[in-house]
Amino acid sequence: MKNILLIYIEIFITIQTITGQDLDRRIVFPDVKDYKTLKCDFHIHTVFSDGLVWPSIRVDEAVRDGLDAIALTEHIEYQPHLEDIPNPDRNRSYEIAKQAAKAHGLIVVHGTEITRKLPPGHANAIFVTDVNKIHVDDAEASYQAARDQGAFIFWNHPNWMAQQKDGVPVLTDFHKKLINNDLLHGIEVVNDLTFSAEALQLASENGLTAIGTSDIHGLIDYQYALSEGGHRPVMLVFAKERTEAAIKEALFAGRTVSWFKDLLVGNEKTLRVLVDASIQTKNKGYIGDTEILQLELKNISDAIFYLNNISPYTFYDQGEIIVLKPQSSILLKILSTKGDRTSVPLTFSILNAIHGLQQELSINLDLN
């Protein structure tokens, strides 16, 4: 069976070399040490708030994208289709999706979007049991009602230019109070077509989980230009098993990495765990009788890696930047004279693996 998998991988490498994109849109990341890697999107709209599709389409899109879990998070307070969809029950979207998801094994997490001006702005509450009970006037009371149901709550698009003209999120006293009262657990660092390094910094400094979502209203295929090789934003959650409970535990524990365009965004520890699982190295020995050492790097994930060599070694056929494409391999040929035959320590900065404001992950590659 291993051989078959190898063949698959080799062929897809060939395909991607030529087309530059994955023929199969299912998003693939390897499991990491001790955890399953679950692909999640917990910010999604349908016709039950201001989205433009029936919940079952969201299930179809998620299944095609290979997701493990989604949450439909309709605005409680913003209901532009009210004339045609007057049903006051705010749980309908979840119920329909849940039913549609059954055949596919897709996990549907019950959620909603609490929609207010800044502060506190918009927030998603997921792992709730009855959205109708969260539909109350006072913002904090609304958060509390969600929390009473056991919710994980995260601040949506804190960088949103419609609410924050300079795109720089500001953590107000209101937010700090929410955090202190166990009413705010995460913050979006990726939302739809945007990424906020400042939000990531806030997450790091305030113990919030870094969240990435699509916030899709129209169609995934159009919004993220899938036909041109794009992909939806997706949050990788490192969970003990593939269950809703395990996802919830992982979110509270902060074990996430968001994949947005070419970027991987998370805290330093989760990023490192993901990269360790994604990039496999193999010492291929010296070329003939030369002092040129060959190291194979194999990327078994759908992410690209931009590696910037910051060690004193140079390469026989590369500059300092090494581009390791999705699901592909490269062979580094290292001019090893400055090391010795037993130790050639290489250090790379991964320019697209970000864990804070101007902070990128550094890795040491194991040559043994």
Add this chain to the structure above:
Amino acid sequence: MKNILLIYIEIFITIQTITGQDLDRRIVFPDVKDYKTLKCDFHIHTVFSDGLVWPSIRVDEAVRDGLDAIALTEHIEYQPHLEDIPNPDRNRSYEIAKQAAKAHGLIVVHGTEITRKLPPGHANAIFVTDVNKIHVDDAEASYQAARDQGAFIFWNHPNWMAQQKDGVPVLTDFHKKLINNDLLHGIEVVNDLTFSAEALQLASENGLTAIGTSDIHGLIDYQYALSEGGHRPVMLVFAKERTEAAIKEALFAGRTVSWFKDLLVGNEKTLRVLVDASIQTKNKGYIGDTEILQLELKNISDAIFYLNNISPYTFYDQGEIIVLKPQSSILLKILSTKGDRTSVPLTFSILNAIHGLQQELSINLDLN
């Protein structure tokens, strides 16, 4: 006419977005300030030494690649096909190519490869008039005979693992003497499938012109995997006009940049001139009433650019690394609060524009 060109460019952007490769294999780089950008390959073999094609095939390949000038540089001393091609006239290869090139306007420079052990190793002499006269026993005498014909002489693949086991070129006293005696003017920093940062450093420190060549023996299409999006190594020469004489002047003046895989290799000044011509910027103003400033970057060259942001600004939908694909545009959305509305200085390191050992070009983008 301008409009037609714009349409062409837009369509090719679309194509490249989707296929990730250029449908038309002709290599395109813009002219630079004060100079024509001529695409050259001055290290090529045919059946007249140890190559495997007739000279006219080399012309065909060069025309398809959109080159301006080539030199066929047969080994004077290494003639494995001698049994079948006993003609002692070492100018035949040039003569046949010259004839074949006429119809295409391709410049064919007369050249040869002087083939010795290290030191001095292999060297190409180009702009010669009669290769037969260079066919002498003593290495230095051979260089002198070429120089007497007005040759520009460069050291081939100084990093070649067959001659230098660690891949690190060493400038011997012999080489220094050649340089002092005006018998060595350039050094290959790119040869076939290899790049040598150390050779580039030697070029910089010893006033040698940095040279990039294919050293092709088989077929260009196979050796550089053109069907998978590859390209032959090519040296851009910045010449006053599109003539052999102007190319010669430019080579002696050191005005070259070599394009190898994703790398642009040259001295700092020529690299900067090329990048200035290749990346066009346009201030697209603030988004609505926000503080988010839009800057369009348009790459009108076939090179990719890996830009690493080293200024204090962040972006609304990008991390620190900006990948500017060949013949394409991107729109940077700059969180500008740290600047003021009249000045938002951005600085990037271009990770794949190399002018020395671990030295990459830095650029400041003009927002006006």
Add this chain to the structure above:
Amino acid sequence: MKNILLIYIEIFITIQTITGQDLDRRIVFPDVKDYKTLKCDFHIHTVFSDGLVWPSIRVDEAVRDGLDAIALTEHIEYQPHLEDIPNPDRNRSYEIAKQAAKAHGLIVVHGTEITRKLPPGHANAIFVTDVNKIHVDDAEASYQAARDQGAFIFWNHPNWMAQQKDGVPVLTDFHKKLINNDLLHGIEVVNDLTFSAEALQLASENGLTAIGTSDIHGLIDYQYALSEGGHRPVMLVFAKERTEAAIKEALFAGRTVSWFKDLLVGNEKTLRVLVDASIQTKNKGYIGDTEILQLELKNISDAIFYLNNISPYTFYDQGEIIVLKPQSSILLKILSTKGDRTSVPLTFSILNAIHGLQQELSINLDLN
């Protein structure tokens, strides 16, 4: 301006040669003699009956596909989303789409689907003014109510295996009565993923207009595998101008061709008009001093043409079947000895241009 268009066409030919598909999904057919060629889809569902998207998504899809006109045709009687969308007004779908279409110049025709068992089965009434008035118990009365509003009425998927186990449509006395009473004007020969040669035969024998529709319920992109080069079924309507009134006139006059996968389906006259406009011929003269005559065939439509040579001439580099790809040209080299230098009559059967049961269009190509 002509030159720009030519460039566009040439480039897209190149693209299609390589990728085998159109990068731009907009469907392109030329206008024909005396008429505009309008691309229409008059059988579409949304959440307002058993479809899965909001009406504005249908507008978005149609605009991306380059359509000129659509009709949303919700089932009057079949309302599976009634629990959530209880609004009894059957015109809502049309009203929302109409509003969304304004910005794009897309024509939205008011329509509905009258949904009954066989006979008469399902039927669409389009060009209506108030669907609510058509919502009556008796089938014929329903048709009459639609007709009273000026409707054009067509029989949907008469081949539907769910209603007709052998896939062969049967024209019952009920249908004949409807026809005689001016209550049935068209019949679907193409519906979704099916084509019915028998329905086309019925159209021809009973003076019904041949109709082709998508009958889309989910997403166009998924249902017709657009990422693999598929296209939605589309009905070309040959109208005096690009207005709703002109479309209506053309439908009653039977001027349609439906494009389904590789097939063009219509009556012989409309098919011929379309082919005449789509395939341009150019006599390129004899090759040198030979008797081999060159004829360029240029296809300026998105349809492929499978031409089967049924004249006594043979070709220098082709067999009897000539495949003329979308938006591309081929050069026929005709061994002309059997003709004379002024007349070389070629006759082709177009295997994918169908106007009845086992009846394909034949064309004579004009060499002058």
Add this chain to the structure above:
Amino acid sequence: MKNILLIYIEIFITIQTITGQDLDRRIVFPDVKDYKTLKCDFHIHTVFSDGLVWPSIRVDEAVRDGLDAIALTEHIEYQPHLEDIPNPDRNRSYEIAKQAAKAHGLIVVHGTEITRKLPPGHANAIFVTDVNKIHVDDAEASYQAARDQGAFIFWNHPNWMAQQKDGVPVLTDFHKKLINNDLLHGIEVVNDLTFSAEALQLASENGLTAIGTSDIHGLIDYQYALSEGGHRPVMLVFAKERTEAAIKEALFAGRTVSWFKDLLVGNEKTLRVLVDASIQTKNKGYIGDTEILQLELKNISDAIFYLNNISPYTFYDQGEIIVLKPQSSILLKILSTKGDRTSVPLTFSILNAIHGLQQELSINLDLN
């Protein structure tokens, strides 16, 4: 192992669906009943006559194309490179290729081209032992010298417009004499970019083997536009085993099919054997409780098949022409009412499988 092969095939089907071309240029046809299917090209030039590459490049091209056997067939009498390659030994080309082919298991057949005006025109003699002995003045004597070495001799490009202005081959008395004297055994029906139905007819009427060759002088990749999905002309030889002797036996026995662009050209019997092996059918039963029968057609060859339905059955989602792409499957949904549940005989004309002037292969598909 079978499973791995199946996976390969499935993946390549997917690739071809999307890209419309084979990523791997190796030409693939299945073995047929009782015979190996060997891919051969027995008309090739190098620098040793008027070709433009060294013989080893021909080996490289053939290996990349997945060929089993080639013959380098230099003109004995036409030697434009004589000034540089004066070696009078006409066997050199063969010897060099033979040596280069060893590592790849490619069979190199010894051959040559006897180059005369019409009649008899050009002819290839293959399976010879010493070309120098064939280098005699008299044409017939030259043929006889080749035959004395055991040669299989075929008439090259009898349709060549440079020798035959109307492109129609004429079998002269000279040719008839050659045939009668066992000095002419085959005739090219495919040469380079041309196909001759008339030559095929001559083959059929005169007991000559139908031959297809590239007659390549430049590069295979350029001449047949491989980057745009083209392929070199190739002759399939149905041999008892993969040996030179078996190929020779098969050629004298007339067991060939030539693959040229989209065409398969041969005699009726060999064509049928190839099609039987290439198209696999599978009865997939009736859809649900309907009368619509499903038949899977699976094409395990690199040829496309244009099937024209000439039986009285129609299809639920197809017209009369069925395009079965290379290495892919389609599912026919047959309206079976006219048959009975045990017998639904389908007959197709394969429009691109040609065995004579306006004669195409007809096949009956087995539904059991």
